[in-house]
Amino acid sequence: MINNLFFGSSALRLNYTKLDESQPGPVTIPLPEKVSLLAGCTPVQAGLVAKKKTLLKKGAQVRTGQRLRMFEQDDLFILSTVTGTVTGVGLYTGPLGRKLVRVTVAPLEEEVLDDSLFEPGNLDRETSHKFISQLPGRLRLLPVRGDLPPINELVICGGEKDLSVISNQYAMKHERELMVSGIDLLKKLSRAAKVTVAVPGSLDACGKGLGDGVFTVSEQYPSASPRLIAKKILGRAVPAATPLTREGLAFVSAETAAALGRISRKEQGIFDKTLSVVLKSGTTILVKVRIGTPIRHILSIFNEKLTDGDYLIAGGPLTGVAIHDPDYTVSPYMDAILVSAGEDILGNSDYGCINCGKCLRVCPASIPVNLLVRHLTRRNYVQASDHFNLDSCLECGLCTYICVSKIPILQRIKLGKMKLRAMKQELIEEGAA
Amino acid sequence: MTKLRIAHAPFYRSACTIPQRSLWIIGAALLALVPGIMIYGMPALAVTAFSVSTAMAWEFLFCYIIGRRNTVSDYNSALIGLLLAMVLPATSPWWVVLTGTFLCVILGKMIYGGMGGNPFCPVALGMAVLLVSWPDYLDFDMAYRNMVADFDLMAPLALVKYFGSDLAGNYAVSDLLMGRQAGGIGTVCGIGLLAGGILLMARGIIQWAISLSFLVGVAVTAFLFQLASPGDYAGPMFHLLTGYTLFGAFFLATEDSSSPVNTLAMVVYGLGGGVLTVLIRNRGVYVDGVIFAVLIMNLASPLLDRIRPKALGA
Numbered sequence A: 001m002i003n004n005l006f007f008g009s010s011a012l013r014l015n016y017t018k019l020d021e022s023q024p025g026p027v028t029i030p031l032p033e034k035v036s037l038l039a040g041c042t043p044v045q046a047g048l049v050a051k052k053k054t055l056l057k058k059g060a061q062v063r064t065g066q067r068l069r070m071f072e073q074d075d076l077f078i079l080s081t082v083t084g085t086v087t088g089v090g091l092y093t094g095p096l097g098r099k100l101v102r103v104t105v106a107p108l109e110e111e112v113l114d115d116s117l118f119e120p121g122n123l124d125r126e127t128s129h130k131f132i133s134q135l136p137g138r139l140r141l142l143p144v145r146g147d148l149p150p151i152n153e154l155v156i157c158g159g160e161k162d163l164s165v166i167s168n169q170y171a172m173k174h175e176r177e178l179m180v181s182g183i184d185l186l187k188k189l190s191r192a193a194k195v196t197v198a199v200p201g202s203l204d205a206c207g208k209g210l211g212d213g214v215f216t217v218s219e220q221y222p223s224a225s226p227r228l229i230a231k232k233i234l235g236r237a238v239p240a241a242t243p244l245t246r247e248g249l250a251f252v253s254a255e256t257a258a259a260l261g262r263i264s265r266k267e268q269g270i271f272d273k274t275l276s277v278v279l280k281s282g283t284t285i286l287v288k289v290r291i292g293t294p295i296r297h298i299l300s301i302f303n304e305k306l307t308d309g310d311y312l313i314a315g316g317p318l319t320g321v322a323i324h325d326p327d328y329t330v331s332p333y334m335d336a337i338l339v340s341a342g343e344d345i346l347g348n349s350d351y352g353c354i355n356c357g358k359c360l361r362v363c364p365a366s367i368p369v370n371l372l373v374r375h376l377t378r379r380n381y382v383q384a385s386d387h388f389n390l391d392s393c394l395e396c397g398l399c400t401y402i403c404v405s406k407i408p409i410l411q412r413i414k415l416g417k418m419k420l421r422a423m424k425q426e427l428i429e430e431g432a433a
Numbered sequence B: 001m002t003k004l005r006i007a008h009a010p011f012y013r014s015a016c017t018i019p020q021r022s023l024w025i026i027g028a029a030l031l032a033l034v035p036g037i038m039i040y041g042m043p044a045l046a047v048t049a050f051s052v053s054t055a056m057a058w059e060f061l062f063c064y065i066i067g068r069r070n071t072v073s074d075y076n077s078a079l080i081g082l083l084l085a086m087v088l089p090a091t092s093p094w095w096v097v098l099t100g101t102f103l104c105v106i107l108g109k110m111i112y113g114g115m116g117g118n119p120f121c122p123v124a125l126g127m128a129v130l131l132v133s134w135p136d137y138l139d140f141d142m143a144y145r146n147m148v149a150d151f152d153l154m155a156p157l158a159l160v161k162y163f164g165s166d167l168a169g170n171y172a173v174s175d176l177l178m179g180r181q182a183g184g185i186g187t188v189c190g191i192g193l194l195a196g197g198i199l200l201m202a203r204g205i206i207q208w209a210i211s212l213s214f215l216v217g218v219a220v221t222a223f224l225f226q227l228a229s230p231g232d233y234a235g236p237m238f239h240l241l242t243g244y245t246l247f248g249a250f251f252l253a254t255e256d257s258s259s260p261v262n263t264l265a266m267v268v269y270g271l272g273g274g275v276l277t278v279l280i281r282n283r284g285v286y287v288d289g290v291i292f293a294v295l296i297m298n299l300a301s302p303l304l305d306r307i308r309p310k311a312l313g314a
């Protein structure tokens, strides 16, 4: 994926991929022999899994939507996306070296929905958030903790996280009825006073009547980013260090709203994720696939062979994550799977910043990226945050897309943020000690 | 098992790279340089070839001696050599060219760690040192005294500076645009420079905010001078099309590392460069002010870049 545009100014503008109505509807991927459900875990939890001290054991029978509690000690649960028999509980190293708990289930044809699915209204705030976050959909910014202010405005996002992705647009266009029910349920869960639907201009009509108002987002990436929407809605920018949930705003993607609609209407397909598959040839296919399906299974349906040196990317081209293992499974928020031959992806160069200024001209957060990157490269993280707006970054990747020196800017930004978080944590711990 | 590759996002990238960028600027510069070589003939070609090759050689040697990864293949030193040749008279002796490329490449760029680290435009820096060291070799009237051409080989800026603005009328705008004037090999052909500049601005390689405001700065200042004393000072058109004005606006002031990047800062920078150019020309000791104006604005560039928009949520 290399963009070769002649005119400088046009290279600075990337538009979201639009749902193509002429394309056939989504291809339904049959259930695989095994699904793997993944959940992030703490080192303590990983230790328990390694010692086989989990509540869930091999051989257990599970129903679709059942909350699989993992440990005696805490309330981590994984929602089963299928009905079947547990064939293993273990650890798995995910992308970027993250430790994950993996539950594998052999699904049965006959599907039984678990009753607990239909009572999300009885859940406390934290559990309902955990619950919602395991439904299909990318964006779930809900205030989790009890000490956060109540939600004034619930924003349903019909825009996407990245290019190539059309999951929310699909829900807006084809799952309206479900969204209506889903939004009702969300209103009850979140007690939001107002619901706004934020959609790209082409879907304005679809947004009408879903909430109390429609907010039109531009087609230009990344205007559907929650912070940019929040700025427009509130009429002022939320300070970079403040979580949006502190401002009484909650964001839920259209796809999640539709999944909640399925729950309130007791319909099948609650755990079917809509995602775009982009093959090496460049063909894009919209698929519906059960969460937990190995990527390898999806690719085999389209006869796509992976060879040495290929890239397999979970998520869109600007913000996705490279996957090292084709057995990695579809997660609730995986909006796209991209397969790309190695030579189609431009690597980094070892040049420093030449100060061409292209990055800051594309940056939606008006960050002086040319200066920021110099400080990040020298690991001056505190400086970077205090004077060069590290915290304002939306992690959209545009600066890195355009960078002439092919510097991995976004990676350095993420690393810088991580280091600063770690430093703050250390200070807190020292203070406590 | 297949070995998949791992990298960090984004996976989608624009194709423009440093070597490409250098080559585009070289291409744009050639639009003005080729007509220049046709006007001044073989000596001009020799200066250009020698300048480009020695510039590349200096960078190669420097990298080799300090054991750094060789960066000649990014064509930036070739570009520097080419731009230096463009400002030199066609008759420059070989040792002036050799010293010039050394100054530009080594003192102007490499000692700061290569591209992106240099506080001054390398070509302007090198040329400034040459101007101060060997004024006679770089004075166009001296340089071209033995040359014959079918147009007047008196350098326009010098003529007007020393003999009054009436003589500006000797130069038809069309002649200046077509390169029928005495000057640097690549800086005489106004049409070529304009074409190259427009190409680079359209490609987004140089910023209109710098180039255009530079030209506006020159035009407005020249206009004001002429208004004050029409007998002493030539008008805006003359100043725009003579000396290094167009070349400076498109190829010197826009050098990435030494110029600001925020729009408002670029406008101030460009205007400042333009104003200083005419001030030096009209009131200073030097005939042309572009080189020094660019260097002075380079100095101000980091400061100017503090004029920048507030970041989101900052």
Ligand code: SF4
Binding pocket: A359, A362, A363, A364, A365, A366, A367, A369, A392, A393, A394, A395, A396, A397, A398, A399, A400, A410, A413
């Ligand atoms: S990744 Fe951050 S710094 Fe880069 S363009 Fe996006 S918001 Fe700006």
Ligand code: SF4
Binding pocket: A352, A353, A354, A355, A356, A357, A358, A359, A360, A369, A370, A373, A399, A402, A403, A404, A405, A406, A407, A409
């Ligand atoms: S795009 Fe890359 S090289 Fe250009 S100023 Fe930004 S960081 Fe530097």
